[in-house]
Amino acid sequence: MTVVEERPAPAAAPPPKPAHRLWALLRNSWRQLTSMRTALVLLFLLAVAAIPGSVFPQHAVDEQRVTEYYQAHPSLAPWLERLGGFEVYGSPWFASIYLLLFTSLIGCVVPRLRDHVRALRQSVPDAPKRFDRLPLSSPDFASGETPAEAAARVAGVLRRRRFRTKVREHDDGSFSVSAEKGYLKEAGNLLFHFALLAVLIGVGFGHWYGWHGNRILVAGADQGFCDSLAQYDDSTLGPRVDAADLPDFCLKLTDFRASYETTGQPKMFAATVAVTEGDGPAKTRTFTVNKPLRLHGAGVHLIGHGYAVSLRYTDRYGVSQTKVVPFLPIDGMFTSEGVAQFPDVNIDPKTDKRDPTLQVGFEGRYLPTVGTDGSATSAYPAENSPALFLTAYRGDLGLDVGTPGSVYALDQGQIATGDLKNVSGARPHELKIGDSWTLDDGTKLEFLGTRPYATLSIRYDPTQTLVLAGAALGLCGLMLSLAGKRRRVWFRALPASPEASGGTLLTAGGLPRTDYPGFADEFTQLVKAAEEGTP
Known part of the structure; x- marks a missing residue:
């Protein structure tokens, strides 16, 4: 008889400790994040995430367009605001993709650099x-x-x-x-990725410590501009920049020259300004579109120009006001549109009170060269046969309520409600330089002439050199990687x-x-x- 000895069953393996499972999860997650495939996916996501920044208006670029979008889409705009649609590049989700891509590139490139150096040292x-x-x-x-x-x-x-x-x-x-x-193939590949890291670092720090502002500067000693936040038409400061950090300089546009081809295509733009930096003397500097004005702590770029209309309005009490108003070009021949608003007119000298229903505004077009076909567009960008076509409005301009609005157009809401009425008739009134126009209440408007203006973009980017060097090195690295x-x-x-x-x-x-x-x-x-x- 055979006796079978019973043996105890082997003990089950103890379950892995939670700490080991957590460590394995972290290690696998890091490997997945630092893989080249993940870096490419994140780079694609970053490109896709930047699309809303070009589709929707941004607070940092044009606050007025954001306000107009709210008015046009009152139900959609609040949701976009919550999702960061009007501030895409500063939103948490965009920053998350940016930081994940940065981390992925570092984790991917540094080990490869170590392996490449080891391979170069080995026989x-x-x-x-x-x-x-x-x-x-x-x-x-x-x-x-x-x-x-x-x-x-x-x-x-x-x-x-x-x-x-x-x-x-x-x-x-x-x-x-x-x-x-x-070996240059791998060296070029690594150089490209390190250059991409340099570009990401430059863009990040440039956003933090950079700033920019736009300003329309009209020619004339009475139209000077100093580098303060209140004097910009629109401006954006980086999160680490305060208004007190802006450099101290002032500009006055003393001359503007423009030349055109016979077809109206521009040949040359050049702005001459008187520059004062700090307590130093005024210096005359000339700059063009492709040669910006370099100042200490800022660069002044010429991005456009146009004509500013000089108008003098005399109210019913004989008090005159003169305004120089930029008109914005709407086509390549500098057909320009604008508005001149006179809110502080028709003040009764006996009571020294202003009647808000007697405010005056003029809206219309300026043509540098009136065509022979009778159209409402300019035939040439230079002032060969200038004319100003205006429509006069009287009433409440809507400037006293404190609601932001465009300075280049009248409040259409005031016109729609009848608070601002057309007092010039169905057709715009034509004015040549030196002409005057007497309105129905005896007030008078005079067209004194025009002045050139320059549209300036003033900006400071402390990492511009780093981004440029990164882009150049990235191109070199890509060429080496493809050629090696x-x-x-x-x-x-x-x-x-x-x-x-x-x-x-x-x-x-x-x-x-x-x-x-x-x-x-x-x-x-x-x-x-x-x-x-x-x-």
């Missing part, structure tokens, strides 16, 4: 035993040199062709020559048999490390150069 691997298993190999060919001399000569041929070489002696008396080329071809070549020098009257037998093999269609021709040339002893 080229020794020749394999069988060259016939390589993609390319050559038949044996004889040389009258000793194996050592043949190996040294072949190594010299390869070095002159910029191969990294290593000559090794073996126990059987043979010599092998190992050569490798194409990694490949290895080996030669073996064996002592010939005594029957062959001494000498050396040479054989070669080649291995392309990357896709390189021209490697077969290069290998054939290397073998031929080694056989003939030519460089």
